[in-house]
Amino acid sequence: MGKGIRTFSSNEGLVSERREHIAKSVAPLFVRKGYGQTSIREIAKACGMSMGHLYYYIGGKEDVLQIMMDYDLHFYVNLVKKIISSSRSLSPTEALIQVIDQFFRATDAAGDFTLFFYQETKNLQPDARKIIMDRERSLVLEFEKLLYRGCQTGEFQIDSIPLVANNIVITGHMWALRRWLLGKICSLDDYIQCQTDYVLKSIASGKKTVLASNKV
Amino acid sequence: MGKGIRTFSSNEGLVSERREHIAKSVAPLFVRKGYGQTSIREIAKACGMSMGHLYYYIGGKEDVLQIMMDYDLHFYVNLVKKIISSSRSLSPTEALIQVIDQFFRATDAAGDFTLFFYQETKNLQPDARKIIMDRERSLVLEFEKLLYRGCQTGEFQIDSIPLVANNIVITGHMWALRRWLLGKICSLDDYIQCQTDYVLKSIASGKKTVLASNKV
């Protein structure tokens, strides 16, 4: 974890282990108080370490942010990967419906982190930001693969797959970013339902889908 | 401007004027460095005021954020209102196309501010946040009116007007929030084109629109 981050230890395994521990410990703190408002003292306390010891595994406060973001994003992306791969046996349309459903719910569950991600990425150094953004990009890629499958079967007709993939991700994230507003309009269930329809309508090819009709 | 914010002056006009000046002066600074990373000293300098004088018109650093956000959002919302009202003579479909185009371009122009808005709203006190969010809500409302017009003419068929209005706003904002990713996929022109199609497809009623026919 966190290659390139300064450490005084030469035991790579231990460093990885401790950094994972840091990532897990610090997440609720960061999400609740914000990165800027959290002090090193609080971080160390949350990690059950002394400040000096914390600096044994990191180079500076920023590194804690990077480690935490990297870890959480890694976790989040893996979750999405699992969701998508577990739908591989379904038809693209059905898979998309299910993936959107689960992705939106996962994003809702990690809602505060999603917001945190948009808010605090700016506090990362360019290098660290690149790493985080690569992970984010890989998230979109997963959706692209799914959409691509639908295009090949002819169920979807899409001009720009990356853009549609982005739209799906964005729409999920927006539930987290604007829940204060969207929550007044509809429930998460409604939101998922509507947005799924919205997406399907816009990418549906004329070709009959295998969806509901086959189920009967 | 900024009713409820402490000032030592009883000259309302002057206070308004100075606060507008502050809002304008501080915007580029905030957008570039972030609210938390900008010191009062820098703010005062950017405003061409002494620190003491700055505090003559505000109650604390937070107020500068509120004033700036309120001002910029006010400006932005007014722009959108103008865009929408100037399209009143067009058919709903044509109006939507044009409004999306101009809204996305305006959002792109104010791109850094849009990102700033999502990042820094958390630093406002509940009272101030409410004011800002009310303005944001009024933005969505403008789009709702336009969509409603389209539903009445029968050109649009929409389950949840607020949700579609939100989606349009969101999609515009996302160009600002994720330009680092979207910029690699397509240009702003492409983005507008695709997203417009995307929206229209999903809300098109079967009824023939006046659009295509006129183009011929």
Next chain:
Amino acid sequence: MGKGIRTFSSNEGLVSERREHIAKSVAPLFVRKGYGQTSIREIAKACGMSMGHLYYYIGGKEDVLQIMMDYDLHFYVNLVKKIISSSRSLSPTEALIQVIDQFFRATDAAGDFTLFFYQETKNLQPDARKIIMDRERSLVLEFEKLLYRGCQTGEFQIDSIPLVANNIVITGHMWALRRWLLGKICSLDDYIQCQTDYVLKSIASGKKTVLASNKV
């Protein structure tokens, strides 16, 4: 009032009038918040003047303290003088009893000011402090005169008149300074009763006094 304090006005009468106004206006503010915690802005507001105008009649913040103390002490000393002179027709012992009673009650009424006086004298410049202390000294002098009368009639037998005079003043002040403690022991009435006895016992000559016994 406040000779030697800088003013830009050459109209002596006006200056005196304004300073008296300042003294009266500022007293409750000072007593409530303390001198150090009261700002010039608050002082000016309490006086119904602008800050600039206030500085037309004073040389600095300290002068406000001096003016206020001088005025209040002047008022207080005059009160005591009246009390003492109005008892001139009584026998020294009876006079003392009555004077102590009224002096203690007056001090109790001005209790916060008495405390303020002990707390804030240190904030005066040496010159100003001398003026204030001279007034304070004149207070003790009034009691000395009364005691002296009693010694001449033979009712009192006192080694050091100034000391006894001081003790009386001190005992009165202490009710104000330590009301938080004394208030738990007894009421003001009790306090007056006991302290009067205490004083009388300690200065009584063997000679029969004209007191209560004669009254019957």
Next chain:
Amino acid sequence: MGKGIRTFSSNEGLVSERREHIAKSVAPLFVRKGYGQTSIREIAKACGMSMGHLYYYIGGKEDVLQIMMDYDLHFYVNLVKKIISSSRSLSPTEALIQVIDQFFRATDAAGDFTLFFYQETKNLQPDARKIIMDRERSLVLEFEKLLYRGCQTGEFQIDSIPLVANNIVITGHMWALRRWLLGKICSLDDYIQCQTDYVLKSIASGKKTVLASNKV
């Protein structure tokens, strides 16, 4: 020392030690300049600490005042306790004479602190003020015990023991508070002599005391 005051250290012994050091270092500074006129920078310097380090052991400037007052008052009260208990073998009258003598001299020696105490208690928060005042109360209590002993032996005849105890304490304090005036009337030796007489006269029972007889 100073339970309830924020510290970043969990080493109680160290905290106590440092706070005692702070109390000792800051006393002459506070007494000379007053609490309000002494800056944190000066306090830190007087303690031989950096400002940051000072704040490692205290929560705010006020805490320094509390710590210092508590420490000095503790010291002062202990001194009085020692004085009183060391006179236990004497007759109440002789004990009182000796205790007053030593108490007044001790108060004179700590004169500036006594004045400081009356001036600056107002700057404490209610909680801290209570602590300080409890200590002050315990001071009076020591005198009450002594007076009580005298009443039991029949040497003293006192209506209100607490009040007489207070008067003794007050008279001692007054030498400190009004030395600028009293110093012109008599020396400390004279003051002690007179005030002792004054007290004894007012509490003497008719019963012959063991005092004079023993002297012969």
Next chain:
DNA sequence: CATGAATGAGGTTTCATTCAT
């Protein structure tokens, strides 16, 4: 490996005083 006392620059805020109007 581990601790936490120590640093000091820099943060936000206040306020007595002046001066152009």
Next chain:
DNA sequence: TATGAATGAAACCTCATTCAT
């Protein structure tokens, strides 16, 4: 006379980071 906008030094306090133990 009268106003109050403007100044800027100095106040209190925080915190990322280091280093002796």
